[in-house]
Amino acid sequence: MSVNSIRLTKTYIHLDRLTQNMRLLQEHVGTRPLWPCIKANAYGHGAEIVSRHLMSLGYHTFGVADVEEGMALVQAGVQATYIVLSETLPDHSEALVTHGFEPTISTPTMAESLSRETAKAGKQISVHIKVDTGMGRVGIHPNEVKPFLEHCQSLGGLRVRGLMSHFPRADEADKSFSLEQIERFKKVVKETKGYGIEMYHLANSAAIFDLPDSYFNAVRPGISIYGLRPSWEMTNPRVGELEPILEWKTRIVFLKEVPAGRGLSYGHAFHTKRPSLIATIPVGYGDGLNRNLSNNFDLLVQGVRCPQVGRITMDMTLIDVTALRGIVELGDEVEIIGRQGAEEVTADELAGKLGTINYEIVTCISHRVPRVPCAADDTGR
Ligand SMILES: Cc1ncc(COP(=O)(O)O)c(C=O)c1O
The missing domain is CATH 3.20.20.10 (Alanine racemase)
Incomplete structure (x- = not known):
């Protein structure tokens, strides 16, 4: 088994969309x-x-x-x-x-x-x-x-x-x-x-x-x-008409019920306000998930926007999935950048929160995250 196939956090590069974007650009400049x-x-x-x-x-x-x-x-x-x-x-x-x-x-x-x-x-x-x-x-x-x-x-x-x-x-x-x-x-x-x-x-x-x-x-x-x-x-x-070609996904590796008033992650920069269901995902600033996004962005689980909570750490990050209690399971897919159902998180959205540009968001995804090429609607799993 290759390292890439067992890594839980991956980017998927949609080559069909790359083809489309090239076609659009070529239309502008002719031959x-x-x-x-x-x-x-x-x-x-x-x-x-x-x-x-x-x-x-x-x-x-x-x-x-x-x-x-x-x-x-x-x-x-x-x-x-x-x-x-x-x-x-x-x-x-x-x-x-x-x-x-x-x-x-x-x-x-x-x-x-x-x-x-x-x-x-x-x-x-x-x-x-x-x-x-x-x-x-x-x-x-x-x-x-x-x-x-x-x-x-x-x-x-x-x-x-x-x-x-x-x-x-x-x-x-x-x-x-x-x-x-x-x-x-x-x-x-x-x-x-x-x-x-x-x-x-x-x-x-x-x-x-x-x-x-x-x-x-x-x-x-x-x-x-x-x-x-x-x-x-x-x-x-x-x-x-441009179509983002990168999707960034991970999976839930841990789930726990937490009572109200509990401090989470380094510095306890977040305290639960109510009994909460908290998921852990294996992605952090070591993967290029900017630590300044801590407590300030959503990820998609089962097509639902779930708030990230507590400080983003080097390798792990927490999400509040209380809204999915009884439905969410270990191993569920989590969208960091990309679409699930009707919801989408874009590089532009993350850039806006960080006061930067989409260029930096995607360029900073680190080398330890595999880039998996895929064709239409194929997420390579
Ligand atoms: C010299 C030069 N040409 C072209 C480009 C492409 O620019 P853009 O990504 O805005 O299309 C860059 C990007 O920084 C550049 O440095």
């Missing part, structure tokens, strides 16, 4: 390539499962954060084109050249280091120049693109395949800043005409829905492929 971002373990969904399914749908260029993420996928046998989205240092040049990854670069130091490495290896490397049109994180100023591009092209072994930028505010209702960025990017595109750049790319998920002028030659969706909306300020109603 342009989608380059899905599968960094951070595919936003917590399992990079190997997600990338394999995307390859089966015909997608073969992926955004990873760093060299290690690309190498892990190559070692797992996923032979794709990997664009390394975070900044790299010369320490990474050998691995980048060896594996044929495509780094995004914005420093002469990195360009020169890669060039030296290609000479040693007798290979070429494709790179993407990163331009800061307003993100304010990494990238060169639009005015510096031409000299930097000419410098890169003067170095042996470097092929500047792409030129890219990124949006910090495309998910906001007010698009004025993003529209300015598009204009800045268009100016750079115009200035670099004739330099043989094949791919200009700028759009993230929010831009795919709300800013069709930002598509250029390829787009880089992340959160939307997982069926989650970039924000609640999006203007395109079709964002509502």
Whole structure:
């Protein structure tokens, strides 16, 4: 029996919904390539499962954060084109050249280091120049693109395949800043005409829905492929057609009747107000269930919302299932994120309680939680 099959807390990755989300995104951008971002373990969904399914749908260029993420996928046998989205240092040049990854670069130091490495290896490397049109994180100023591009092209072994930028505010209702960025990017595109750049790319998920002028030659969706909306300020109603592909479930491992006035879990941060039926589930902050949710969220048992009570601990959490007295049983399934009957708990709901974004909720589900691929209405048990 595999470790995965005996673990009681699992995520189920609905691949049919991934297919649907890709179809929806593709409808927006027409024949342009989608380059899905599968960094951070595919936003917590399992990079190997997600990338394999995307390859089966015909997608073969992926955004990873760093060299290690690309190498892990190559070692797992996923032979794709990997664009390394975070900044790299010369320490990474050998691995980048060896594996044929495509780094995004914005420093002469990195360009020169890669060039030296290609000479040693007798290979070429494709790179993407990163331009800061307003993100304010990494990238060169639009005015510096031409000299930097000419410098890169003067170095042996470097092929500047792409030129890219990124949006910090495309998910906001007010698009004025993003529209300015598009204009800045268009100016750079115009200035670099004739330099043989094949791919200009700028759009993230929010831009795919709300800013069709930002598509250029390829787009880089992340959160939307997982069926989650970039924000609640999006203007395109079709964002509502996205289907979350992740379900997070566990099972009841202990049930007890507790009298009124009993303190529960560390710090006794919860006291029963009435005789209560309390269930224990084998999930905690060690699995990525944020401790700040303690006493402040519901889980679904038998299609009923049941309040979580007491502090979430590393490995175990308590739920008040008094409403299900006489019905609930040991081994019953508990939905942490997902749907049961007419009820649903979403990553957005948990994010709202924590004052964060859905991206963080799913990305923080820890490595000890198995990711189980499943097809329509199949929860893999
Ligand atoms: C450079 C870059 N492109 C694209 C994306 C995808 O963004 P989103 O998940 O909002 O679609 C990200 C995500 O952080 C990114 O860093």
